[in-house]
Amino acid sequence: MNPILTLFLKDIAHFRRDRTSLLLTFVVPAVLIYIFGNVFGVNRESTGPVGIPLAVVNQAAGAKSADAIITALQKEKTFRLITTSRDANGTDVPLTEEKVRSLFRENRIRFALIFPPDTESDDTFGLKVKYLNNPRNDIETQTVNGILQKTIFMAAPSVLMDSLRKRATQAIGAAGTESFYRSIARSVGQSFNTDSEKIFDEMMRGDILTASSSSADKPDGGTAPADFFDRIIKIDSEQVSGKQVKNAAATRSVGGWAVMFMLFSVSGAATSLFEEKKAGLFRRILAAPVRRSHILWSKYLFCTVLGIVQLAALFVAGKLLFRIDITSNLANLILICLAASSTCTAFGMLLASIARSPAAASGIATFLILTMSALGGAWFPISLMPDFIQSLSKLTIVYWAMEGFLQVLWANCSFRDLLPYLGVLVGIAAVINAISVWRFNRGEMFD
């Protein structure tokens, strides 16, 4: 047989027996393609994000424009509207601005639309809307802003024409208005040989004016200039969180990337247990007055410290290069670094305890880290993913560590606000460590 073919077949045989290579070649791309596909909606009939929480407070009782916009938003699949909250008695009550702001603080929402009492005014043409947002994720915020603006601009003009008619009636009086409409209706009827009375009735109801503002006249339709809508719809935008951040882009992304890289390095360090086992060092060490737990805890300590040092280096570099503010909430930053690092270390130890070889550990690590990073929001905002993936996100270390970093660096949170994130990370670490210890006691690492 040709030597090239012989050696080629040898490589095929090796590859077929190498589970790590098989995992990295087939499973990892399949999972990542699935996640990417869901993010970009390639598997859905219509693309775009679905179900992003949007709080709506309607303080403008009876304002048609507010009702129209809310109805349009409810039809928009991008948003999941939150209009009520549960009070102490467990009763659903309409959302208030105060409640919305508390939801922002708790990071339960990142977007809210408030229709103030003067959403519509008899004195002015147009409408006023207050838009609260927490742009902690740039992609998500840009997406929401665009879709929100489109929806408002499509829903509002019909009611704005109502407003215009009211103002005209106010200015020239009911009799004058009626005379004006009747004159126009007569002229139209004569010119087009139609029923002028019917036209008059429609004009009085506002139907004709409404019909004139078709969807083609909207900003995205391209026939009406966007600044026209900007003038008649006044959106007061307020950034609720992260106003103090100097470099928004760097501050937003640093947490996710930091966690991903830390997972790689800490996993590598944890799997060095295999090298020590192979060298027979554990036999020598355990023949001394040393327990297995001493070896495991020393490795745990080392990897955690390594993770913290890596994070410290990364944040210092971020401060020097991108002006990321790491000092104003330093104590909480240290706490979240500690929690994230110890949880990532627990992940590395788990890999070492379940894998049978360094190669297997490396393969599993690559697969899990990339998957967790994609699912956890290190690459894309998880709000752009389907609901079930968003549920899976909350099972990943990356999600909780990233959220914790954003709470500290973006929201400048208090220790109390950070506590849930610390608790979840420490809880994950405790569960993973319990599994690892169980596996180490039954595995072959120390035999």
Next chain:
Amino acid sequence: MLVIDNVTKSYGSVAALQGVSLELKAGEFFGLLGPNGAGKSTLMALIAGLRRPDSGDIRLDGQALTPDNLRSRNKLGFVPQTIALYEDLTAEENLRIFGRLYGLRGALLQERIDQALVTAHLQDRRRHYVKTFSGGMQRRLNIVAALLHRPKLLLCDEPTVGVDPQSRNAIFEFLQTLNSEGLAVIYSTHYMEEAAKLCSRIAIIDHGRLLAIGTLPQLMTRLPFRESLRIEGANLSRDSLAPLLSFGELTSDADAHVLTLHASTHLSDVFREAESAQLPTSSFQLTRPDLEDLFLHLTGKSLRDS
């Protein structure tokens, strides 16, 4: 000093040790001879306290040697079969780590490190990375790393595997010196020459059972055959060898005659008589039974083939 009492150990359905019992006195150089897979390393691991026997008891100076009992570990030194050193650290750094694990600190630790490096002839390489050492140097460091805390008993699990003859001899001398200073040694090997050369007592182990135990002469008495002289020479007839018949039994084949000597025979008497009878003593070849013969006799197979 060390008492191993009816110890058994299994891995799943495989019985690694079956009812092993032996005692070791202070200062002994004890050999554990057996083929690969005989159970030597398992027995060493049990003595080192790395594993727990399924049944039976191992005690050093009355203290149980189990994974839970860390107090007795200071009396033991363990030299693993592999070179269990951190290659990316220097010789001195390695010794410092292992010394600290045994509780040595400060000036005493430094003193022991210095002594160990001198003993291993590595004092000039103390700050060199272990990965730059030759195999022999690494082996020597591997041994002295187990001696920093001055153990009473040194466990050497096949410490010369893969070592060149020159380095092997250096290790033998090194261990013999330590033993002469009072250190008890258990030396496991599958090289009968090593066991014969080094050990005052030897246990032969196979399939997890101790087949024989004793000094080399004691073990040899278990063989049903003795020393023999092979006398080659096509022109020598049985009659010409008649003067030697009083020293043993003579058998012949096409190539040579073999005189199996009586136990009481002195070789010097045989050669004196042969020279008197003008027999060609230069063609005499003495064959002594060895551990290989004993192993073959005990197990029905060759030690090297096992």
